[in-house]
Amino acid sequence: MIRIGLLGCGNIGHVIAKNRENCQIVALYDQVFSRAQELAGISGGTACSDFDSFVGAEFDYVVEAASVQAARQYGEAALANGKHLILLSVGALADPVFLSNLVETARENGRRVYVPSGAVTGLDNLKVGQISPFRRLLLRTTKSPASLGIQATARQLVFQGKAHECIKEFPRNVNVSIALSLAAGRDADVELYADPSVSRNVHEIEAEGEFGEIYIRVSNVPSPDNPATSYLAALSILTLLRNLDSPLVVGT
Ligand SMILES: NC(=O)c1ccc[n+]([C@@H]2O[C@H](COP(=O)([O-])OP(=O)(O)OC[C@H]3O[C@@H](n4cnc5c(N)ncnc54)[C@H](O)[C@@H]3O)[C@@H](O)[C@H]2O)c1
Known part of the structure; x- marks a missing residue:
């Protein structure tokens, strides 16, 4: 135990x-x-x-x-x-x-x-980036304005830049960008969108390297007991x- x-x-x-x-x-x-x-x-x-x-x-x-x-x-x-x-x-x-x-x-x-x-998947094989560096590594995250603590009436890009900068502005929302960066061995690029039409948190990961290309999309259902938490x-x-x-x- x-x-x-x-x-x-x-x-x-x-x-x-x-x-x-x-x-x-x-x-x-x-x-x-x-x-x-x-x-x-x-x-x-x-x-x-x-x-x-x-x-x-x-x-x-x-x-x-x-x-x-x-x-x-x-x-x-x-x-x-x-x-x-x-x-x-x-x-x-x-x-x-x-x-x-x-x-x-x-x-x-x-x-x-x-x-x-x-709140994401795929960190396992993104670790190959540590021995065969990626040409491109992007996290595109979409959340409701409320969960980002902002107001927006239409889909809006609220941050574009490196993961280690994004986490300073949104410490509760883009932990996955740092997990991704640590796995792949390089600072990920991040696009963070606020979208009033979404009820789920969506994380898309794009990576390109010598191995080929990866595209992962995770659409997170809120926890059954608490809608603020991704159940995943x-x-x-x-x-x-x-x-x-x-x-x-x-x-x-
Ligand atoms: N890595 C990921 O993919 C991922 C996914 C979801 C949440 N998170 C992170 O996990 C953490 C917990 O998420 P949650 O949804 O349970 O948050 P939550 O706000 O519901 O709960 C956090 C709890 O920790 C306590 N707390 C905060 N700071 C503290 C401190 N300095 N000392 C003692 N207690 C403290 C709060 O009082 C609260 O009860 C957050 O930092 C969140 O950003 C990470």
Whole structure:
């Protein structure tokens, strides 16, 4: 049985707490204590009122489903306290200094940092870009204006540029652009559209290289319990946890 600590008890935390299969939630921490208490009631874990008591509990994996700020604030401490780190707020890794410190802390402590596929698919073979660089790598994301926190009455390009710039403007919305960049070994180009006619978050990935061409389109259904969360992102974490100790590893 895998023992985890849940850092962040919001939308994704709820799906994990309700659907966990082969893992035990030992400890929970959220800056809003009542949220940790609520999920402790569902999962049987202990709600912690501060990060130190959370990270001092007996478990092996911190599952971060909080925010880019929380990932930056607590990521290294989690590793330094002997925990592996599963990071959903991947945008934190857009900062090369933070990334390099995090990886070094993981190495020093014999731990690992996991970046789940989250709200997209295809990261497995996009890793070929690390040994055979892509000529082109583009993420085109379309979301409703409300989920981007802006107002728009027609489809509108709200950002065009590099992933590490886009995440600064939209830290809650384009984590996948950083996951994509880390997988492929280069900063992805991003086009971010606000579209009042969409009810789903759509991610399109285009890559070109010596191997040929890739086009992936993911149309994300909201989580059954909470429309603000892409169900795929929560399922992605549950699947990662399910396969962590499997002797059979599928996918690159
Ligand atoms: N990688 C992906 O594909 C992907 C997909 C979806 C969401 N995400 C990211 O996952 C994270 C969680 O998503 P969600 O929909 O569950 O968000 P949410 O807002 O519903 O829940 C986040 C919870 O974390 C808590 N929190 C935030 N900052 C904190 C801090 N510094 N210390 C302690 N607690 C803190 C909040 O109080 C809240 O309860 C977000 O950063 C989101 O952008 C990533």
